[in-house]
Amino acid sequence: MTDFTPRFLKDYQPAPYQIHTVDLYIELDDERTLVRNQMQIKRHGDADENEPLVLDGQHMELQGLWLNGEALNASRYQCDEQSLTITHCPQAFTLTIETLVNPKANTALEGIYKSGGAFCTQCEAEGFRRISYFLDRPDVMAIYTTTIVADKDKYPYLLANGNCIERRDLERGRHLVTWHDPFQKPCYLFALVAGDFDLLEDRFVTQSGREVALQLFVDKGNLDKARFAMQALQDSMAWDERVFGLEYDLDIYMIVAVDFFNMGAMENKGLNIFNSKFVLADQRSATDDDFFNVQAVIGHEYFHNWTGNRITCRDWFQLSLKEGLTVFRDQQFSADMHQPDVTRISNVRLLRAQQFAEDAGPMAHPIRPEKVVEMNNFYTLTVYEKGAEVIRMLHTLLGEQGFQRGMKEYIARHDGQAVTCDDFIAAMAAANDTDLQQFSLWYSQVGTPQVEATSNYDANSGSLTLTVEQRPASGQQHPPLLIPIGYELLAQDSKKVMHKGVLSLTQTTQQFTFEQLNEQPVVVLLTGFSAPVKLHFSQCEDELMTIMVHADDGFSRWEATQILFRQCIAHYYQDESFSLADSLSRAFADILDAEVEPAFKALQITLPGFAEMTEFLQDVEPQQLLNALSRFKLDLLGKQQAKLQAMYQACDQKLQSGEGHGAGYRALKNACLEYLVQGQSFDTEVTAQYQKASNMTEKIAALQVAASENLPCFEALNRDFFAQWQDDSLVMDKWFSIQARIEDDAVFERLEGLLNHPKFSMRNPNRARALIGSFAVHNPKYFHHASGRGYDWLTDQIVKLDAINPQVASRLITPLIQTQGFASSVQETMRKRLQRLQQLDDISADIGEKINAALV
Numbered sequence: 001m002t003d004f005t006p007r008f009l010k011d012y013q014p015a016p017y018q019i020h021t022v023d024l025y026i027e028l029d030d031e032r033t034l035v036r037n038q039m040q041i042k043r044h045g046d047a048d049e050n051e052p053l054v055l056d057g058q059h060m061e062l063q064g065l066w067l068n069g070e071a072l073n074a075s076r077y078q079c080d081e082q083s084l085t086i087t088h089c090p091q092a093f094t095l096t097i098e099t100l101v102n103p104k105a106n107t108a109l110e111g112i113y114k115s116g117g118a119f120c121t122q123c124e125a126e127g128f129r130r131i132s133y134f135l136d137r138p139d140v141m142a143i144y145t146t147t148i149v150a151d152k153d154k155y156p157y158l159l160a161n162g163n164c165i166e167r168r169d170l171e172r173g174r175h176l177v178t179w180h181d182p183f184q185k186p187c188y189l190f191a192l193v194a195g196d197f198d199l200l201e202d203r204f205v206t207q208s209g210r211e212v213a214l215q216l217f218v219d220k221g222n223l224d225k226a227r228f229a230m231q232a233l234q235d236s237m238a239w240d241e242r243v244f245g246l247e248y249d250l251d252i253y254m255i256v257a258v259d260f261f262n263m264g265a266m267e268n269k270g271l272n273i274f275n276s277k278f279v280l281a282d283q284r285s286a287t288d289d290d291f292f293n294v295q296a297v298i299g300h301e302y303f304h305n306w307t308g309n310r311i312t313c314r315d316w317f318q319l320s321l322k323e324g325l326t327v328f329r330d331q332q333f334s335a336d337m338h339q340p341d342v343t344r345i346s347n348v349r350l351l352r353a354q355q356f357a358e359d360a361g362p363m364a365h366p367i368r369p370e371k372v373v374e375m376n377n378f379y380t381l382t383v384y385e386k387g388a389e390v391i392r393m394l395h396t397l398l399g400e401q402g403f404q405r406g407m408k409e410y411i412a413r414h415d416g417q418a419v420t421c422d423d424f425i426a427a428m429a430a431a432n433d434t435d436l437q438q439f440s441l442w443y444s445q446v447g448t449p450q451v452e453a454t455s456n457y458d459a460n461s462g463s464l465t466l467t468v469e470q471r472p473a474s475g476q477q478h479p480p481l482l483i484p485i486g487y488e489l490l491a492q493d494s495k496k497v498m499h500k501g502v503l504s505l506t507q508t509t510q511q512f513t514f515e516q517l518n519e520q521p522v523v524v525l526l527t528g529f530s531a532p533v534k535l536h537f538s539q540c541e542d543e544l545m546t547i548m549v550h551a552d553d554g555f556s557r558w559e560a561t562q563i564l565f566r567q568c569i570a571h572y573y574q575d576e577s578f579s580l581a582d583s584l585s586r587a588f589a590d591i592l593d594a595e596v597e598p599a600f601k602a603l604q605i606t607l608p609g610f611a612e613m614t615e616f617l618q619d620v621e622p623q624q625l626l627n628a629l630s631r632f633k634l635d636l637l638g639k640q641q642a643k644l645q646a647m648y649q650a651c652d653q654k655l656q657s658g659e660g661h662g663a664g665y666r667a668l669k670n671a672c673l674e675y676l677v678q679g680q681s682f683d684t685e686v687t688a689q690y691q692k693a694s695n696m697t698e699k700i701a702a703l704q705v706a707a708s709e710n711l712p713c714f715e716a717l718n719r720d721f722f723a724q725w726q727d728d729s730l731v732m733d734k735w736f737s738i739q740a741r742i743e744d745d746a747v748f749e750r751l752e753g754l755l756n757h758p759k760f761s762m763r764n765p766n767r768a769r770a771l772i773g774s775f776a777v778h779n780p781k782y783f784h785h786a787s788g789r790g791y792d793w794l795t796d797q798i799v800k801l802d803a804i805n806p807q808v809a810s811r812l813i814t815p816l817i818q819t820q821g822f823a824s825s826v827q828e829t830m831r832k833r834l835q836r837l838q839q840l841d842d843i844s845a846d847i848g849e850k851i852n853a854a855l856v
């Protein structure tokens, strides 16, 4: 029976024992890998001497156990499925444990497993307990020495954390390599890799003049696809020195790319292990978004070296301490490497489309969760993305200098420690001589707060009063938060910015007054998306159009267009005979005509999607919303076809002439394409785009629209694409994703065929996500089919996947548990499938926790 007992933040207790050193000797074998683990352990000063030592351990065979070199008598220990308990331990001792594990049978991809021909590990959050018995918690920090033994021909590279201190050949074609990591770390940062790779090498000289060897290991034949990631690593290292004054601390930094990986990447000390999706990229096979993400994830994992590794989490409830902060750091890095406005808008779109839904759904939790059944379920958009928004608010309130002062204080106080979110806030407050008591409520509140604003201008006195009110998300209660609200006041005539700054909303209702204004300004609120809230501030079309063109803040210019679109889509949704108002058509034309960066314009003309719109409407009937979205798009095209077509061609010309920054023009060209394929024949152009494209961004966009619009050219392009890319695993993920998004009545037969396709494998997380995840998220028409067949299909796949890899199953179940926002009949149909899952024997804690939350 699966254990669904939750753990609570309030129950935290320090460990009664500490493990100071860990000496691992690991003999790799597909099915019988031997792990000898020798630890120096001490009982904590305050702990009772009768306190047993309880080590975590799962999926292992215990082979031997020695205390201070002597085999331990069976009466002194007890071993079950979850733990090894040793009684009557001395105050300080050496414990040696020998276990066997089976990497080949490990389909959960936690602990030691095989990806292709290589051995690799994933220990965060609680995977080390599948490698050896251990105090598997982040506040137990030790110095690791790791010896790996394996066949030399098959596994020429044997890697672990830290510096290599020994290397020699053994009998029977085997070799041995020993690594020593001089920094103490929790076991979740342990890593090991063994395999045969191509190696890309370079170096980085730190600001203090130390030379660091950089090594990137990729599957054979992929060296050219690793060059961009290497550059991204060097850029990250330089950026962290320049902006945060933080320098790398070991002599070597290694990154290994593997095809089988549950998440994006992992920041193991000195030995990052990456999903190959976030390493490999070249123009032919990767899109501009892929390039952006490679750079962001390389940066993210590198930045963890300080925010995560040098200073880690006391317990897993504090995950946002490292993740929220590190996401904020990688967002700032991306903003500096690209256009800040465009980067910021992408952050906000992700938050609104996905985190807001999580915040409103059954798994809603504070950025510092208080109750957890399966920790892997809390690597969430809330902990990561909302967590980063909370850090960003601090940055806004303290300013760059104040924030950096706080960071210095945080590091000075806690380097080498495992700490809490409160420790971080305390350091920030102390360094800035300010009180962050109220601010820290952001760590415990749940849901997306609502902010309502009204403005009142008194022409006689020339004063403007803003009344701003905050309230918790529906069903939630908490005292008022400290909410920074960025603003601008724009002059009506000159369109100049008269005032700008940040208002600190600290009360439930508060008034802010601006005096000596000689005209009524246009008010822009929540500039830069200064807080993760839903803002209600009604503004007329004219005001929004002024903001759209004249606000200083790029996010606000984009947001003004989005508000216009959202309001309009809501009209289409409510009224089947609604058609486009001239004013909106003109506004759309203005956007198309404006002199702005192409990447920015691409975002401005991209309509809010299905997920974003469900956030803004109530009791959504999915098919009715999809219908509204497509009617709106069609009407915009009808009114502005000539302009869109001209824009499409202009972008094409810019790209052909190689002028300017290609990615922006490609984004704009593809955004136009999305319109141009609606309800008319654009077959020839799509085929031409597909055939001419020398980069994946344009090629995949052509294939994608051909699929989603059922264009006659689709079949031929699809076959061509498959033939060309069938041996490239990352591109095949794109292909599977597109197949899942085809909108026609043969979809369910097609999905069955794809499950049995020779290139499909449930065991490869990227592939499973590409097919199953894409269907559930990007094919709303059939996922939300009134018959419930879409829900059934997802449910069937979850059942299969849960037996193989619960973590991946648990990610993919999200669209089924987020029933909120839909009409009650829709919710009922979804819930029936969850009940079916709940009644199965032996579902994992991962999906069980979510299903139980959704069905309460």
Ligand code: ZN
Residues within 6 Å of the ligand: 300, 304, 322, 323, 326
């Ligand atoms: Zn991270």
